[in-house]
Amino acid sequence: MTSDMHALAAAYSLDALDAAESAEFEQHLAACDTCSLDVREMRETAAVLALTSLEEPPAALRDAVLARVRLTSQGSPDSDAAAVVDLAERRTRRGPATRWLTGVAAAAVLVAGGLGVTTYQASQRADQAQLASDQITALLADPEATVERADVTGGGAGTLVASPSRSQAAFLAASLPVTGPDETYQLWAIDDQGATSVGLLQPDSGQAIALVDLPPGTTTFGMSVEPAGGSPAPTTDPVLLVELSA
Amino acid sequence: MGLRARLDLLMPQVAKGEDDAFAQLYDAVAPAVFGLARRVLRQAEQAEEVAQEVLLEVWQQASSFDAARGSALAWIMTMTHRRSVDRVRSVQAASYRELRVGSRSQDRPHDQVSEAVEQHMEAEAVRDCVDELTAIQRESVTMAYFDGYTYPEVAARLKTPLGTIKTRMRDGLIRLRDCLGVTA
Numbered sequence: 250m251t252s253d254m255h256a257l258a259a260a261y262s263l264d265a266l267d268a269a270e271s272a273e274f275e276q277h278l279a280a281c282d283t284c285s286l287d288v289r290e291m292r293e294t295a296a297v298l299a300l301t302s303l304e305e306p307p308a309a310l311r312d313a314v315l316a317r318v319r320l321t322s323q324g325s326p327d328s329d330a331a332a333v334v335d336l337a338e339r340r341t342r343r344g345p346a347t348r349w350l351t352g353v354a355a356a357a358v359l360v361a362g363g364l365g366v367t368t369y370q371a372s373q374r375a376d377q378a379q380l381a382s383d384q385i386t387a388l389l390a391d392p393e394a395t396v397e398r399a400d401v402t403g404g405g406a407g408t409l410v411a412s413p414s415r416s417q418a419a420f421l422a423a424s425l426p427v428t429g430p431d432e433t434y435q436l437w438a439i440d441d442q443g444a445t446s447v448g449l450l451q452p453d454s455g456q457a458i459a460l461v462d463l464p465p466g467t468t469t470f471g472m473s474v475e476p477a478g479g480s481p482a483p484t485t486d487p488v489l490l491v492e493l494s495a
Numbered sequence: 496m497g498l499r500a501r502l503d504l505l506m507p508q509v510a511k512g513e514d515d516a517f518a519q520l521y522d523a524v525a526p527a528v529f530g531l532a533r534r535v536l537r538q539a540e541q542a543e544e545v546a547q548e549v550l551l552e553v554w555q556q557a558s559s560f561d562a563a564r565g566s567a568l569a570w571i572m573t574m575t576h577r578r579s580v581d582r583v584r585s586v587q588a589a590s591y592r593e594l595r596v597g598s599r600s601q602d603r604p605h606d607q608v609s610e611a612v613e614q615h616m617e618a619e620a621v622r623d624c625v626d627e628l629t630a631i632q633r634e635s636v637t638m639a640y641f642d643g644y645t646y647p648e649v650a651a652r653l654k655t656p657l658g659t660i661k662t663r664m665r666d667g668l669i670r671l672r673d674c675l676g677v678t679a
Contacts, residue, residue: 258665263576263640263664264580265645265646265649290677291672292572293568293677294671294677295572296572296573297617297675297677298637299575301618302527302530302641303526305526305529306525306526307539307543310525311521311525313547314521315514315521317551318551321551323555323558441514
C-alpha cells in the first residue's frame with residue numbers, strides 16, 4: 250500500500266489524481282517525509298515546465314490586478330492559504346478587508362466632496378439639471394467614450410460612461426437597493442494615492458444618473474455605502490468598482 | 496538572473512505590502528501564469544480569470560508563503576495549475592471537454608517554438624530536457640500538466656495500462672528534475 254501510494258507522488262504533483270485519490274494521497278503525505286520531498290521537487294520541476302508555455306496576458310489584466318492590489322489588504326499569515334479570492338465575494342464582505350488608500354487624497358476629499366456630482370432630483374434647479382443632462386447626452390453620444398458596466402453588491406448594476414479624456418463620466422445606476430435613513434451612496438475617484446469623493450448619490454426608486462468630474466490620474470471609479478452626509482474617505486468596502494480603461 | 500531566483504528575491508518585499516515589488520513580480524511571472532492557464536483552459540477569458548485570481552492570491556497570501564517549503568515560482572505555478580485544472584474538471588466539464596478536444600487541432604505542435612519561448616533562454620534549457628524524455632514519458636507528463644488530464648485519462652488516451660502511465664509520469668518527472676538540476 251505504502252509503495253503503491255508513493256508511486257502516486259508524480260501524478261499528485263501534476264494534479265493528475267481525481268479528488269478521492271488526491272485526498273487519500275494527502276493523508277499518506279502527512280506521514281511520509283520521502284513523499285513530501287518528492288512532491289516538492291516534482292512541483293518545482295513542473296513549475297519550470299511552465300516556462301515553455303509563456304504567453305503575455307492582455308495589458309488590461311495588469312491594470313485590473315494592480316488596481317485591486319491597491320485596494321486589497323493582505324491576509325495575515327494565519328489566514329486560510331487556500332482561501333479563494335473571489336472578487337465578488339470580497340466586495341460583499343464588510344470590515345477592514347479592503348484597504349482604501351488615504352493620504353494626500355484624504356485632504357483633497359474635503360475640497361472635492363459634493364462638488365463633482367450632479368444628481369437628478371426633483372428639488373434640483375431646472376437649469377442645472379438641464380446643463381448636466383446636456384453634458385450626459387453629449388457623453389453618451391461620443392463615439393470615443395468608454396462604457397464599463399459592473400454589478401452592485403447587494404443588487405442592481407452601474408454603468409460608467411467616461412469621456413475620452415477620462416476627466417468626466419456619466420454614472421448610471423439601476424435597481425439599487427434602497428439605503429437606510431442614515432446611509433447614502435457615495436462615489437469615489439480612485440488613483441494610486443487613494444480614493445477621492447466625487448459626490449453622493451441619492452437614487453430615486455433605485456435609479457440614478459450622475460455626472461462626475463474625475464481628477465487627473467483616476468484609474469478606478471467606486472461606490473460605497475456611507476453614513477448620511479458622506480465620509481471624507483471610504484469607511485466600508487466598495488459595492489461597485491469600475492476600472493477605467495486606459 | 497533566472498525567474499525562480501528573481502521571484503524569491505521579490506517575495507519578502509511583496510509580503511511587506513510593497514506595491515512596487517508586486518508590480519515587478521507581476522511583470523516577471525504573469526506570462527507564465529497566463530500561459531499555463533491558457534494551455535490548460537484553452538479559452539483566453541477563462542485563463543484571464545484564473546490569472547487574476549492567482550495573482551491576487553499571491554498578493555494576499557504573500558506573508559504565508561514559506562520559502563523553506565519551496566520556491567515562489569513553484570508556489571505560484573502550483574496554484575495556477577490547481578485552479579486551471581479545477582475549472583476544467585468543474586460542472587461544465589463534459590461540454591467543455593468536447594470543445595477542448597475539438598480545438599486540439601489548432602494547438603501549437605509540440606516542437607513549434609513560440610516567439611515568447613524563443614526569447615527565453617530558460618525555456619530553451621527546459622525544452623532540451625523535455626526532448627530527452629522518451630515519447631511516453633513526455634506524453635504522460637505533458638498531457639497531465641498542459642492538458643489537465645488525470646492519469647487514468649492519460650492512460651485511456653494513450654491506450655496504455657494505468658500502472659505504466661503512473662510509472663512513466665514518475666520517471667519522466669525525475670528525469671526532468673535531474674536534467675534541470677531542480678532541487679526542493
